[in-house]
Amino acid sequence: MIGLLTEVTISPKGPIQLWTGIVAFVVLLFLVLLVRKNHLKASYSLLWFGGWTLCAFFIVFPPYLDVISKDIFGIEYSPTMLLLMMIMTLGLIILHLTTVITRQSKQINVLAQEMALLKEKL
Amino acid sequence: MRGLIIIPAFNEEKVIADTLDKLIACEGEWDIVVVNDGSKDRTEEIVVGKNIRCVSLLVNLGIGTAVQTGYKLARKEDYDWALQFDADGQHQGDQIKPLLEAFTGEEACVIGSRYLTGDYQNTLFRRCGAFYFSLLLKIMGCSEVTDPSSGFRLCDRRAIALFADNYPLDYPEVEARLMLNRRSLKVKEIPITMAPRQGGVSSINRFGALYYFAKVSLSMILKGGR
Numbered sequence: 213m214i215g216l217l218t219e220v221t222i223s224p225k226g227p228i229q230l231w232t233g234i235v236a237f238v239v240l241l242f243l244v245l246l247v248r249k250n251h252l253k254a255s256y257s258l259l260w261f262g263g264w265t266l267c268a269f270f271i272v273f274p275p276y277l278d279v280i281s282k283d284i285f286g287i288e289y290s291p292t293m294l295l296l297m298m299i300m301t302l303g304l305i306i307l308h309l310t311t312v313i314t315r316q317s318k319q320i321n322v323l324a325q326e327m328a329l330l331k332e333k334l
Numbered sequence: 335m336r337g338l339i340i341i342p343a344f345n346e347e348k349v350i351a352d353t354l355d356k357l358i359a360c361e362g363e364w365d366i367v368v369v370n371d372g373s374k375d376r377t378e379e380i381v382v383g384k385n386i387r388c389v390s391l392l393v394n395l396g397i398g399t400a401v402q403t404g405y406k407l408a409r410k411e412d413y414d415w416a417l418q419f420d421a422d423g424q425h426q427g428d429q430i431k432p433l434l435e436a437f438t439g440e441e442a443c444v445i446g447s448r449y450l451t452g453d454y455q456n457t458l459f460r461r462c463g464a465f466y467f468s469l470l471l472k473i474m475g476c477s478e479v480t481d482p483s484s485g486f487r488l489c490d491r492r493a494i495a496l497f498a499d500n501y502p503l504d505y506p507e508v509e510a511r512l513m514l515n516r517r518s519l520k521v522k523e524i525p526i527t528m529a530p531r532q533g534g535v536s537s538i539n540r541f542g543a544l545y546y547f548a549k550v551s552l553s554m555i556l557k558g559g560r
Binding site: 320321 | 387
């Protein structure tokens with residue numbers, strides 16, 4: 213399994229790059245669609261676009277991943293670098309989501325309080 | 335001088351009538367408002383039936399939000415005092431007078447302490463909790479803390495305005511004290527007696543205790559009463 217992954221991701225010119233390229237493009241297209249249809253706020257899509265473009269770039273062009281991974285960060289096994297990037301992107305998005313939830317729950321509290329006070333007055 | 339008694343209530347149908355009757359019997363001058371925190375039982379019906387104001391939150395939002403609703407009402411209607419009072423019968427109406435008499439005009443908040451008299455029985459676990467949070471509050475600059483989690487407290491206009499704007503969400507008592515201290519609002523404790531709980535469940539159960547310690551400690555250290 214690990215051997216396969218290595219071969220697949222690091223092989224400099226395989227047909228796999230065509231497929232990963234298509235998948236990456238479809239995902240980007242899907243993100244664009246979500247924003248256009250107002251199913252995803254543009255501000256929230258920024259992290260997805262940024263993170264996904266970065267990861268997709270290295271999936272499609274593995275030689276650059278090697279440069280980053282081995283020469284800059286000293287990680288011998290390049291796919292680890294890719295996984296690290298993905299995990300950090302997801303972590304960032306989740307952290308961002310929890311801040312959004314916090315803000316929203318504060319807003320809900322204020323709305324509910326004001327509504328209760330108004331209702332009692334009627 | 336006008337005062338408002340704020341009673342947060344969540345599913346208290348078994349005890350709320352008794353609590354209100356006893357309170358009305360010994361305290362005629364204060365206005366009373368029950369903040370119904372999205373109860374699923376007959377709490378609201380009972381309160382309204384007794385001709386007492388009932389502000390009902392549509393969904394359960396927690397003790398902090400419920401109490402804050404009371405403070406918002408107190409500020410909106412320009413009350414001089416606001417008093418927090420438990421729905422479960424732990425607090426006693428005849429203790430309100432000593433609380434008010436303890437005001438010298440300097441304090442923003444007078445808190446009834448169970449531990450100042452020394453005869454209040456509580457589990458060792460809860461005493462440890464009280465000791466721990468007292469210590470934490472003292473380290474962070476509060477003085478004369480013996481009952482950090484007491485919800486029996488009387489607030490003046492300054493404290494009402496502060497809490498109406500900003501009040502901790504869950505397990506708010508300890509943090510609220512730190513908030514007062516941060517703004518140099520004086521807090522005083524006086525000895526009171528509290529009855530054992532008549533019914534209902536504590537907002538702090540055994541499994542929630544760990545979360546309670548961790549959340550309140552972290553919040554106090556990181557926010558420092560902001």
